Amino acid sequence: MAKYRHIEVNESAHVSVVRFLDQKIIDPDAIQELGYELFELVEKDNRKKLVLNFSEVEFLSSAALGKLITFEKKTKRLEADLILTNIAPEIFQVFAITNLDKLFQIKDSEADALAVL
Secondary structure (H helix, E strand, O other): OOOOOOEEEEEEOOEEEEEEOOOEEOOHHHHHHHHHHHHHHHHOOOOOEEEEEOOOOOEEOHHHHHHHHHHHHHHHHOOOEEEEEOOOHHHHHHHHHOOHHHHOEEEOOHHHHHHHO
16 A cells, blocks of 8 residues: 555545545645545545545645545546545535535544445
8 A cells, every 4th residue: 555645544344534644734735745645546546435534634725625626526537435524613614615515525524424435
């Protein structure tokens, strides 16, 4: 399994659980690398069920949100399931204001996400 700089990936019953290692996802270079790491999961590793756990994330820049939108489109195109979990209330508020809560499937906890995958 590849070693990533910005994410940690664990398998749980055929589901890839991805945890972000950065508390603040704001640096443009780091966001590019993060995007590459996420894309690799579905393009190269052919993972079909993904949970993105945001429990460590305190802040996301608009560029990071853009990368997540691109990732969501890529997962749909490759027929993979994607669920976001453990989003802090402040970050969820941004998702709600921008209607991203309608684009992404979001669950309160990792256990809730695993239950539907």
